[in-house]
Amino acid sequence: MSPSEATADAAVAVRPSAGRHTLALFISELRLVFGRARTQVGLGVLAAVPLLIGIAIKITGSEGGTDGFIGQIAGNGLFLIVASLGLSLPFFLPTAVTVISGESLAGEASLGTLRSLLTAPAGRSRLLAAKMVALAVFCLAATMTIWISGLIVGFILFPVGDVLLLSGSTVSLGNGLLRAFGIAIVISLSLLGLAGIGLFISSLTSTPLAAMAATFGTFVVLGILTAIPQLHAIHPWLLIYRWQSFADLLRDPPYWHEIVRNLLLQAGYLAVFYTAAWARITSRDIT
Amino acid sequence: MSAPVVTRGLTKRFHGGQVAVDAVDLEVPAGSVYGFLGPNGSGKTTTIRMLLGLIAPTSGEVELLGEPMPKAHLRVLPRVGALVEGPAFYPFWSGQANLLRFDAADRTADPKTRKARAGEALERVGLSNAANKKVRAYSLGMRQRLAIAVALMQRRELLVLDEPTNGLDPQGTREVRHLIRELAGDGTTVFTSTHLLAEVEQVCTHAAVMSRGKLLRQSTVADLRSELRPRLIVRTPDLGAAAETLQGMGVTELKTSEETVEGDPGELPIEKFAAALVAADVRIHGFGLERPSLEDAFVALTGEGFDVAE
Amino acid sequence: MGVAQRSRRWLVPVATVAVVAGVGALGPVVADASPKLPTITAQDLLAKVQTAKVDGLSGTVHSSTDLGLPAIPGMDGADGMQGASQVLALINGDHTARVAFASPDKAKVSILDAQAERLWTSDGTSAWAYDSSKREATKLTLPAHSKAKPEKTLPQSYDPQAVAKQILTAIDPTTKVQVSGTEKVAGRDAYKLRLVPKTDKSTVGSVTLAIDSKTWVPLDVTVMPRTGNDPAVELGFTSVSFDVPSASSFTFTPPKGVKVTDEKVPSKAERPHSIPQRPGNPSLIKPTKPGTANAGKPTVIGTGWDSVAMIRGAQTGGLTGGPLGQLLAKAPSVQGSWGTGKIVTSKMISALITDDGRVFVGLVTPDTLQAAAAKAPR
Ligand SMILES: Nc1ncnc2c1ncn2[C@@H]1O[C@H](COP(=O)(O)OP(=O)(O)OP(=O)(O)O)[C@@H](O)[C@H]1O
Ligand SMILES: [Mg+2]
Numbered sequence: 001m002s003p004s005e006a007t008a009d010a011a012v013a014v015r016p017s018a019g020r021h022t023l024a025l026f027i028s029e030l031r032l033v034f035g036r037a038r039t040q041v042g043l044g045v046l047a048a049v050p051l052l053i054g055i056a057i058k059i060t061g062s063e064g065g066t067d068g069f070i071g072q073i074a075g076n077g078l079f080l081i082v083a084s085l086g087l088s089l090p091f092f093l094p095t096a097v098t099v100i101s102g103e104s105l106a107g108e109a110s111l112g113t114l115r116s117l118l119t120a121p122a123g124r125s126r127l128l129a130a131k132m133v134a135l136a137v138f139c140l141a142a143t144m145t146i147w148i149s150g151l152i153v154g155f156i157l158f159p160v161g162d163v164l165l166l167s168g169s170t171v172s173l174g175n176g177l178l179r180a181f182g183i184a185i186v187i188s189l190s191l192l193g194l195a196g197i198g199l200f201i202s203s204l205t206s207t208p209l210a211a212m213a214a215t216f217g218t219f220v221v222l223g224i225l226t227a228i229p230q231l232h233a234i235h236p237w238l239l240i241y242r243w244q245s246f247a248d249l250l251r252d253p254p255y256w257h258e259i260v261r262n263l264l265l266q267a268g269y270l271a272v273f274y275t276a277a278w279a280r281i282t283s284r285d286i287t
Numbered sequence: 288m289s290a291p292v293v294t295r296g297l298t299k300r301f302h303g304g305q306v307a308v309d310a311v312d313l314e315v316p317a318g319s320v321y322g323f324l325g326p327n328g329s330g331k332t333t334t335i336r337m338l339l340g341l342i343a344p345t346s347g348e349v350e351l352l353g354e355p356m357p358k359a360h361l362r363v364l365p366r367v368g369a370l371v372e373g374p375a376f377y378p379f380w381s382g383q384a385n386l387l388r389f390d391a392a393d394r395t396a397d398p399k400t401r402k403a404r405a406g407e408a409l410e411r412v413g414l415s416n417a418a419n420k421k422v423r424a425y426s427l428g429m430r431q432r433l434a435i436a437v438a439l440m441q442r443r444e445l446l447v448l449d450e451p452t453n454g455l456d457p458q459g460t461r462e463v464r465h466l467i468r469e470l471a472g473d474g475t476t477v478f479t480s481t482h483l484l485a486e487v488e489q490v491c492t493h494a495a496v497m498s499r500g501k502l503l504r505q506s507t508v509a510d511l512r513s514e515l516r517p518r519l520i521v522r523t524p525d526l527g528a529a530a531e532t533l534q535g536m537g538v539t540e541l542k543t544s545e546e547t548v549e550g551d552p553g554e555l556p557i558e559k560f561a562a563a564l565v566a567a568d569v570r571i572h573g574f575g576l577e578r579p580s581l582e583d584a585f586v587a588l589t590g591e592g593f594d595v596a597e
Numbered sequence: 598m599g600v601a602q603r604s605r606r607w608l609v610p611v612a613t614v615a616v617v618a619g620v621g622a623l624g625p626v627v628a629d630a631s632p633k634l635p636t637i638t639a640q641d642l643l644a645k646v647q648t649a650k651v652d653g654l655s656g657t658v659h660s661s662t663d664l665g666l667p668a669i670p671g672m673d674g675a676d677g678m679q680g681a682s683q684v685l686a687l688i689n690g691d692h693t694a695r696v697a698f699a700s701p702d703k704a705k706v707s708i709l710d711a712q713a714e715r716l717w718t719s720d721g722t723s724a725w726a727y728d729s730s731k732r733e734a735t736k737l738t739l740p741a742h743s744k745a746k747p748e749k750t751l752p753q754s755y756d757p758q759a760v761a762k763q764i765l766t767a768i769d770p771t772t773k774v775q776v777s778g779t780e781k782v783a784g785r786d787a788y789k790l791r792l793v794p795k796t797d798k799s800t801v802g803s804v805t806l807a808i809d810s811k812t813w814v815p816l817d818v819t820v821m822p823r824t825g826n827d828p829a830v831e832l833g834f835t836s837v838s839f840d841v842p843s844a845s846s847f848t849f850t851p852p853k854g855v856k857v858t859d860e861k862v863p864s865k866a867e868r869p870h871s872i873p874q875r876p877g878n879p880s881l882i883k884p885t886k887p888g889t890a891n892a893g894k895p896t897v898i899g900t901g902w903d904s905v906a907m908i909r910g911a912q913t914g915g916l917t918g919g920p921l922g923q924l925l926a927k928a929p930s931v932q933g934s935w936g937t938g939k940i941v942t943s944k945m946i947s948a949l950i951t952d953d954g955r956v957f958v959g960l961v962t963p964d965t966l967q968a969a970a971a972k973a974p975r
Contacts, residue, residue: 021391021394021395021396021397021398022394024391024392024394024396024398025391025392025394027391028387028388028391028392031388032377032388035380036379037379068712068713068730069712071732072732075854086712111375111376111377111378112372112373112375113375113376113377113389115336115339115341115371115372115375116369116371116375116376116389116392116437117389117392118339118340118341119339119340119341119364119367119369119371120364120365120389120390120392120393121340121360121361121364121365121392121393122392122393123360123361123394126394127392162853164732164852164853164854164855166712166713166714166729167707167714167716167729168714168716168727168729168734168849168851168852168855169850169852170850170852170853237621244711244712247711247712248709251707251709251714255657255693255695255709257657257693257835257836258693265621268617268620268621271613271616271617272610272613272614272617273610275609275610275613276607276610276613278606278609278610279606279607279609279610282606283343283604283606283607285336285341285342285343286336286341286342287336287341287342
């Protein structure tokens with residue numbers, strides 16, 4: 001049938017660069033995640049963490065006294081970054097990751113946009129990859145928000161200078177900032193396991209709220225299991241068991257063993273739940 | 288070139304055992320405007336979902352533009368514009384932003400021309416003025432137009448539209464019909480599901496009728512119509528006499544209502560009946576042949592029941 | 598694509614679980630597979646160990662201790678029990694430490710706590726203790742004659758060599774000694790030396806040492822209780838290097854903003870009590886418990902595996918309240934020729950607290966403890 005053949009040729013002609021724009025979906029995905037007011041509010045809350053801690057310490061003027069990183073803030077504003085990251089890790093950051101990851105696929109399914117994306121065609125595996133990349137970028141953005149906010153507030157409110165490490169030695173401010181940056185990176189990587197769980201749960205349902213609740217529930221259960229001493233045999237397998245290892249970057253020299261174990265564990269969780277999400281999304285009936 | 292849409296024994300059985308689509312063999316000729324008809328719940332949307340690879344058939348095959356689906360979906364779907372079961376958008380984004388996102392999902396779409404193409408598509412569906420308005424603030428008809436715009440973002444060889452005029456005002460409906468004709472004129476094959484028989488009569492070259500998951504008929508609209516035998520209708524106060532006369536002349540399927548007698552006239556020329564009635568002293572208030580509408584054909588095929596098929 | 602084909606996709610995550618679990622669970626086992634080494638008799642191995650001499654080493658030591666002690670919340674608050682609670686905290690649970698040693702008198706131990714670090718270092722002339730959570734440093738000035746014996750002034754608890762030597766001195770006719778195979782420790786090939794007490798009065802089932810096949814330094818110590826399959830104590834290197842660490846790694850400069858206290862070490866080479874000693878290690882066989890300020894020096898009753906330590910002057914009277922007091926209240930009362938008291942037992946350790954303020958502790962059965970108490974001087 002000749003008209004159609006002509007159309008086919010024309011269609012090829014209007015798409016001279018077929019197959020070259022794989023990145024567009026990923027960029028669009030980032031726009032979707034970071035363009036939403038919900039995400040921006042979440043990041044704003046995270047940015048407020050260092051501010052609140054900083055103001056509280058400034059007002060109470062607690063000099064030394066307190067143990068840990070908080071006690072060091074008054075002496076060196078740089079520790080505001082570390083303390084804020086450390087304090088956000090148990091609750092704020094996981095909550096943010098839960099919301100964004102729970103939303104990711106279930107949100108599209110509930111809006112019905114999933115079918116439009118798939119007929120575009122985005123490709124199911126590629127869409128999943130774009131979702132995961134956006135989640136990873138969000139994890140990084142979340143910790144970097146705290147890092148930057150902590151940096152600004154810490155430098156404004158407190159004196160800054162050479163950084164006292166856990167091992168009792170002192171390094172330059174630049175070195176300290178680099179280590180704090182490393183901590184932000186390690187923490188954002190630590191969140192990837194949870195992001196993977198959220199992505200998988202999100203692929204199961206068309207109700208974003210249910211996905212968020214289930215992801216957060218899973219996180220809480222993992223936290224409880226980690227807190228039960230009798231279960232120490234399974235502890236090394238639990239998602240958050242080595243989350244606190246980020247502080248090992250503040251030793252002299254940095255102690256990598258636990259950090260590497262943590263990252264391997266996160267990679268394991270991510271691999272399992274990402275492939276599960278893949279199996280689900282590629283075999284799911286999209287209605 | 289083979290037909291743009293071909294299905295063989297296409298069947299979908301949902302969890303719970305319901306057979307929504309039952310061994311459907313479709314063949315949509317290239318360049319046609321193919322009306323896909325059927326009562327609510329007859330399996331139209333389910334069929335369309337399988338055509339586009341959104342759901343997996345329980346059995347049977349789909350070929351789209353000569354390639355197997357869903358295996359070749361990445362190659363095929365960029366050449367297919369689709370609108371499935373109502374408009375779905377990100378309500379917190381403008382219409383234009385929505386178009387850009389769906390276009391970005393297609394890796395064969397050129398990002399350089401994306402904005403321009405979105406503008407054109409919005410223009411074609413009459414949404415230029417609302418391009419930057421959040422979809423949340425769109426009316427149903429505006430969303431439906433936007434959904435059509437998504438399908439029009441690129442030149443397509445095939446459009447698969449599920450109830451494209453649903454929710455549109457009369458102008459919108461007319462414009463969409465016009466659009467479909469125009470696209471068909473350019474050589475695009477259009478596969479459109481609908482309930483509106485008028486729509487089929489006005490724009491479709493082919494039609495298929497679904498009922499309870501089964502394909503009842505598939506042919507050109509002309510054939511479908513020509514199969515409908517014209518009916519002879521006589522308006523008269525002398526119902527009994529008229530019926531008797533007509534019966535005597537071999538008219539079948541006689542029906543008598545308050546003021547009319549009607550029936551299938553068979554092969555006889557119409558003027559013979561007039562003469563015979565006059566001769567029988569039947570007072571004639573009105574007389575003529577009436578061609579049944581597709582609607583009658585549709586109801587004849589799918590039955591009168593109002594309840595949705597289960 | 599059929600439904601069956603689609604469900605086959607789930608094999609991918611299932612396989613991923615298997616791989617992840619397999620690598621996680623079996624990876625270390627594969628890495629620790631028994632290396633092939635020439636056979637050696639226990640006696641030869643012991644001799645090599647006795648003569649083992651390294652000029653320096655550094656590495657990471659992990660200790661994991663489960664003495665079956667009851668958890669005592671709020672222990673830290675108990676006045677006068679600071680020392681004991683510190684020791685308990687060090688004994689029980691998992692700890693990691695970095696150790697470095699350079700012949701003859703430089704040593705450093707840093708215990709890597711969660712987001713904190715405690716370190717002790719000596720460069721031969723001065724010694725420092727630093728606690729990062731309190732940001733306090735203590736300078737210990739060493740008396741001249743103690744220089745030659747640095748191991749007396751520094752905690753050796755994280756030095757498997759010192760630990761093993763102590764154990765080896767405990768080897769006498771009471772112990773069965775055998776070479777029980779080989780293993781890989783901290784990436785090095787090692788022989789396993791197994792010590793089994795012949796007495797049944799001890800709660801110790803066996804002690805296994807992993808001894809490096811090149812330097813003959815003990816790399817790992819595992820203590821198994823008489824009952825149960827989980828080690829009571831496991832202490833060993835997770836990584837080790839026998840390069841001599843540079844002298845600068847033992848110096849400590851108190852950082853700005855850190856409180857520094859000076860402390861003179863008594864010339865009798867007594868251990869400064871700010872240094873917690875031998876946490877969770879088999880040297881408890883000959884317990885030399887750190888005394889709190891008002892407790893007497895321990896007396897050891899008996900020899901070998903069933904020896905018992907007696908500490909006088911424990912403030913048991915002041916312990917009526919508080920969690921420890923509650924623990925004691927629940928403990929069964931016992932009496933004998935030695936008087937009356939309470940007995941607290943666990944998988945590994947038994948303690949007898951008499952009403953007249955003596956505490957008997959040992960890695961022995963409660964009966965043995967009472968027998969020892971009867972023999973003890975008042
Ligand atoms: N996800 C599903 N699970 C179970 N049954 C379904 C599902 N989707 C559709 N069905 C059933 O399949 C049948 C066909 O539905 P379908 O949506 O294809 O009808 P339709 O022809 O598009 O109807 P309408 O004209 O109302 O749009 C219906 O009986 C419906 O209940
Ligand atoms: Mg439908």
